[in-house]
Amino acid sequence: MPVTSDIVATYKGPRKAFARxxxxxxxxxxxxxxxxxxxxxxxxxRWPALxxxxxxxxxxxxxxxxxxxxxxxxxxxxALYAIAALSHVIAKVLRGQGDWYGARIALFWSLLASSPLxxxxxxxxxxxxxxxxxxxxxxxxxxxxxxxxxxxxxxxERAN
Numbered sequence: 001m002p003v004t005s006d007i008v009a010t011y012k013g014p015r016k017a018f019a020r021x022x023x024x025x026x027x028x029x030x031x032x033x034x035x036x037x038x039x040x041x042x043x044x045x046r047w048p049a050l051x052x053x054x055x056x057x058x059x060x061x062x063x064x065x066x067x068x069x070x071x072x073x074x075x076x077x078x079a080l081y082a083i084a085a086l087s088h089v090i091a092k093v094l095r096g097q098g099d100w101y102g103a104r105i106a107l108f109w110s111l112l113a114s115s116p117l118x119x120x121x122x123x124x125x126x127x128x129x130x131x132x133x134x135x136x137x138x139x140x141x142x143x144x145x146x147x148x149x150x151x152x153x154x155x156x157e158r159a160n
Contacts (some may be wrong), residue, residue, distance in 0.1 A: 002114070003037075008040045008061035010113040011144075014151035019110060022156060031108055036078050043072040045118045048126020080107060087149075091157040102156025110149035117141035 009017040020119065024030070046068050054061035086102035088096070121137045126135065 007113045010148060014148045015155045018152040018155045031104050034108040034112050038115055039072050039076050041115040042118055043069060045122030048122050052126045087153060096157030098157035106152030106156045107149055110145055110152055114141055114145040115149050117144055
């Protein structure tokens with residue numbers, strides 16, 4: 001099934017879609033590609049806002065893009081691995097039965113699956129700017145991301 005179909009399925013029923021993704025077996029290359037694709041989309045989502053900021057302030061766009069690239073494609077993946085590990089430890093304390101891989105996939109897939117809203121947020125930030133629309137879409141992205149993450153984590157940590 002293509003990734004886009006999996007994303008649509010996640011919006012329809014996150015636990016069922018996540019169970020199907022977990023059922024494909026443990027492959028760390030798949031987890032890493034989900035993470036890197038999500039981070040790449042987050043980087044692309046920042047472009048309109050950075051272009052707007054560069055235009056408004058006269059800053060160098062290339063420097064801002066370079067810093068954002070470094071943050072989102074090199075630093076963020078390391079931080080997300082740490083957050084996934086922390087979420088698994090917390091789930092273990094709460095009697096979770098899953099493994100480290102499931103916790104990673106839950107977080108990484110949530111980032112990738114919620115990326116359409118992240119792109120919309122970036123467009124609004126770049127073309128409209130700060131305001132209620134940006135806040136509404138940003139809040140919607142956060143809610144959807146947390147919904148997908150918690151649904152995936154519950155599915156990953158439940159008894160097999």
